[in-house]
Amino acid sequence: MSFKNEYLNNLMQEVERKNPAEAEFHQAVKEVLESMEAVIERNPEIQEKGVLDRIVEPERVIMFRVPWVDDNGKVQVNRGFRVQYNSAIGPYKGGLRFHPSVNLGIIKFLGFEQIFKNSLTGLPMGGGKGGSDFDPKGKSDTEIMNFCHSFMRELYRHIGPNTDVPAGDIGVGAREIGFMFGMYRKIRNEYTGVLTGKGLNYGGSLVRKEATGYGACYFTDEMLKARGESFEGKTVVISGSGNVAIYATEKATELGGKVVALSDSSGYIYDKDGIKLDTVKQLKEVERKRIKEYVKIHPEAEYHEVSDGSIWDIPCHIALPCATQNELFLEDAKTLVANGCIAVAEGANMPSTPEAVDYFIEKGVSFGPGKAANAGGVATSGLEMSQNSLRYSWTFEEVDEKLKQIMKNIFESCHTTAKEYGYENNYVIGANIAGFLKVADAMIAQGVI
Template sequence: MSILSEVLSNVKKRDPYEPEFHQAVEEVFESLEPVAKMHPEWVEAGVFQRIVEPERQIFFRVPWIDDNGKVQVNRGMRVQFNSAIGPYKGGLRFHPSVYPGIIKFLGFEQIFKNSLTGLPMGGGKGGSDFDPKGKSDREVMRFCQSFMLELSRHIGADTDVPAGDIGVGKREIGYMFGMYKKIKNEFTGVLTGKGLNYGGSLVRTQATGYGVCYFMEEALNNIKNKSFNDSIVVVSGSGNVAIYAAEKASQLGGKVVAMSDSKGYIYDSQGINLETMKKIKEVGRKRINEYLKYHPEAVYTEGSSNIWSVKCDIALPCATQNELDENAAKTLIENGCFAVGEGANMPCTPEAVHLFIKKNLVFAPGKASNAGGVATSGLEMSQNSMRYSWTFEEVDSKLKEIMKDIFKNTHETAKKYGFENNLVAGANIAGFVKVASAMYDQGIAY
């Protein structure tokens, strides 16, 4: 048994009920055998064993009072996974599906994603099984204040800097930042994704979606001599990532014909009207079938997973983990799809990923292609530290260059280790090597 197989086996024995975490570790480790052979000193120093074990896991209860005066209790958590190259950095997710396995998978992915940006950020993730949907603003505020009452003990601008994720947008970040400031009596860049009127960064809302397209445009140009121009695009999801991936894809010349939410998807052969989608999702927070009220010629279909039956050239899964399985991958390939870029975290199952690579599609793994969000969070941290702000154009330009550099690093690393055009292997190795070398330099005690 190789050292990597042994580590993976121990992960599954130690945490047997965390399949998402197992999947994330396995996906990274299947690329790292050449690295282990090239760096026996890392094997000797236990780097591979240490990198799969979080430095710290914090779990706490979050009591709050609903609008009826009834006490509710949720679970809060923060996994501070790795700080070898910088303070922990990663989002907070508020969703009923949140449990330790989800947070650990996200935190593990975050280590390598942050490494790829080239910015000094470690990996972490957190959240709660609280569901903001259907809650009043006051209920969300009371929950966020209670959540931060405990979380504030464990975070700081130079220790751990959370951001948003599913269920955590500008409203939730605002409530949490206000509570942190009250508790600590200090105004620091402890959270990113803040409002522009109190330290937020321009482009942060658009960053992940824009970044996916910047990465994909580089990959398409370099690997297939293609681009978004005149391509048919399908984007799953309808949150920030999906909306702004669709916006940038359209700006680059693509036509986005389908988007989804958790209940179903909209197909519009004329191209999705993004102003309508923003009105429905960002302003009204309504279901995607509301699109038909404005565009009755469009078609709504129940069941969001069926979106991958829509014929397209480029697919951008931007909803949630494991949303695109092997059958969906086969359908995309049969319909002529030549590129898939992950906007969400691990939205494609391992079977789908292997099929995309086998069939020579341009496949961009989330740890590389959706790193634009955390990259811009890193730029927000820099602006906060300087007490300064850049223009939209300045931040967007920096984001574009970061995503181009991530592609270049990923592509060149894949070739160096014998995985030419395999961006999964390239991203895993490039992200790992930087962190592993830092861990080795800092000694076993780390």
């Protein structure tokens, strides 16, 4: 697709030329650039100062090997990444993802998105992302420790509390953060807030585990209020069954919704009477089992393999894709709309394809893009950084209230900015422009660096 604006069109072509075979990265950049036409018309300095030309290029890309020894004494080698994308408004901040699908293009897409997400929180955090193609599934605690220690023996050179503060993401929870933090502390001989998502006994924050899921629901609640609706009495479908999905289920239920479906990479469960969250937490957080085990405990529920159809076939009023990128396609969007869905908020990063997003907006569905709707996780990471700096801890209620206000502010920023630029209720454009302008102003103020 070509842009109407020649400058944006040429820039997109240059991004594709310089970053071949990185489809997710191209997708993320294109979505942002599509929102920029009105911005550069009003602010010609952005083009003159090459802000967009610079922002699509990461400040630093780090790639390294990660050798480790498995339980059989065999040496394994994975590849590690850290993309430090933009530090104009603060130290790089963004998660680490351990998953076989991880490659440089995936990390660049996530890091690019993180720039605008972090900007929207209102906290002083730049954008970054990292990870490895290591798969924690099926590995023993010892193997995971060996890998995490090896990973940190290289990463420690590039991070620090005022430089780059990684967090968790897919495949990286409290266990992995703990192993990495221990190695960092050992190597550097210092105790700092260099990682977020830490255990509560060594610098972690209350609500961090719940934050992304809670935040997605707080954002959704604001979208619903804007159209005179609420969660009360609504049927909710949530993809995924990891950290984000579990706590989105918890908050959606607390707000009056009924969550009837969750999924993992193998398939999905449907419980018409409402998901029993205690069972899901036991299976996923304690026993680390597949979601299909749910039906053994609750035989009245249904389990469907991936080949049996999509979780989005289930009729619902609210859909929260919380699994992974590009999991909700145009046909899924059509099905959701036909079945009466009025709101979609992305708990994962870019889970909806561009065609699906366009269809939701065309049909008047309130759509919350990931860089806004799932910003609760990094917002609470920012609050953890603040507590580490203060050597102080806030209560659960205090952090939750701060999170709720941040998500409300993000919604207001998206809503107001979209209206100002002539795209009322288009929260994709609102989020892109609002997130961008803050970073652009900082980049212009600091000169060409």
